[in-house]
Amino acid sequence: MNSDNKLRGEESMGIGKVAVIGSGIMGHGISQVVATAGINVALNDISDQVLEKAKSHIAASLDRGIQRGKLTEEDKKSILGRISYTTDIAQAVKDADLVVEAAPENLELKHSIFRKLDQYCKPEAILASNTSQYSITELASVVANPSRVIGMHWFNPPVAMKLIEIIRGLETSDAVLNEIETFSAAVGKETVVCKDSQGFISTRVLVAMRLECYRLVEEGIATPEDIDKTLRLAFGHPMGQFELADFSGLDIEPAACEALTKTFGDRFRAPQILLHRVKAGKLGRKSGEGWYKYDK
Ligand SMILES: NC(=O)c1ccc[n+]([C@@H]2O[C@H](COP(=O)([O-])OP(=O)(O)OC[C@H]3O[C@@H](n4cnc5c(N)ncnc54)[C@H](O)[C@@H]3O)[C@@H](O)[C@H]2O)c1
Known part of the structure; x- marks a missing residue:
């Protein structure tokens, strides 16, 4: 080489x-x-x-x-x-x-x-x-x-x-x-x-977008279904953020948020709505339920 x-x-x-x-x-x-x-x-x-x-x-x-x-x-x-x-x-x-x-x-x-x-x-x-x-x-x-x-x-x-x-x-x-x-x-x-920077390009952009989706639900503004539909049909994303989170597994998210928060501050703090789901074992497709429910 x-x-x-x-x-x-x-x-x-x-x-x-x-x-x-x-x-x-x-x-x-x-x-x-x-x-x-x-x-x-x-x-x-x-x-x-x-x-x-x-x-x-x-x-x-x-x-x-x-x-x-x-x-x-x-x-x-x-x-x-x-x-x-x-x-x-x-x-x-x-x-x-x-x-x-x-x-x-x-x-x-x-x-x-x-x-x-x-x-x-x-x-x-x-x-x-x-x-x-x-x-x-x-x-x-x-x-x-x-x-x-x-x-x-x-x-x-x-x-x-x-x-x-x-x-x-x-x-x-x-x-x-x-x-x-x-x-x-x-x-x-x-x-x-x-x-070399915390979250590189992709993780930093993804987490920022996903947390805003979670906050919309936490504030009672919209449902996961409607937010995902917006991302798919308004922005051409192949999957919504709630669908994608369920696919990858919610359990990996708190650590990613914590590391980004350490570097960039509160804008990356994990919302309660995510932390409670992880504590309840609702981890996405692999556990049968995350933001959505799945047939085992
Ligand atoms: N899953 C994703 O969507 C995704 C996307 C991009 C990057 N990543 C990153 O890729 C890496 C792997 O993620 P993953 O989702 O494939 O994890 P995974 O848990 O599916 O697989 C990890 C594998 O590593 C093995 N392993 C554990 N200790 C080992 C050791 N000492 N030596 C050799 N193998 C060992 C485990 O047995 C397991 O098979 C992580 O750093 C993750 O952050 C994951």
Whole structure:
């Protein structure tokens, strides 16, 4: 990997092998996208059971692609053949050119993973995090060479969403940024780049909009149904904010609000109407009820 990468056009020549840490909602989707682009991926998680689940989610998603006529059985076979599964992080990352960390949103956990990456990866490997809010500079503080650490924020579901938000830590090098832009294009995604700042672009804008929707309900001005309908029909959003919150899970929101409030003040404080729902276990689709009710 070197700074000539920016001259290489859209094809990523430097990244031939990727490791993904965490095989949950994001990690298995990211692995599928990378393998579909013809690149080998090692997917790592803490148990074989979880990895089996990821494997079946990927196979089911590829089957949907076949049903829609976008893939053939042969494509499915070769994509699946490019993904390996292991609970051994050292094994997963040892020859990776790029590692995408997609473990749960917990700073201590992410730091412990980055310490391991520092120990087991090739010195020239790029270390990316899919964090939705943690400072990339802070994540990079536990590795010997922070210039190789970068934020690579994918969106849910990674297979369908076109954007990757790239976050540049204080010490991220130009070469690493160029390589990640090139790689993102090679796996079929568009990119935006922003400086390391709480909530980046997407989380900051999303939370601001969502909290205003929650306040409209809290003040008794409108129902979730009508606010979602407004967002869909007046602004062309594919989903309303209440529908989207239920899809992603309400339990991740209080921590995001707290971190944004620490940085930007009261405009990001979580409203009672959200906190009470989370305390009552109404977490969205996964619990059967959030802002809306779902058949289990
Ligand atoms: N879900 C979303 O909509 C979304 C969107 C963008 C970014 N993100 C970010 O992506 C990251 C992952 O989110 P997710 O929704 O996929 O979470 P998830 O809970 O679905 O998956 C996390 C996976 O990491 C595994 N894991 C836990 N500890 C591990 C360890 N030490 N080593 C390896 N694997 C480990 C878990 O077993 C789990 O399978 C988070 O930082 C989150 O903020 C999530």
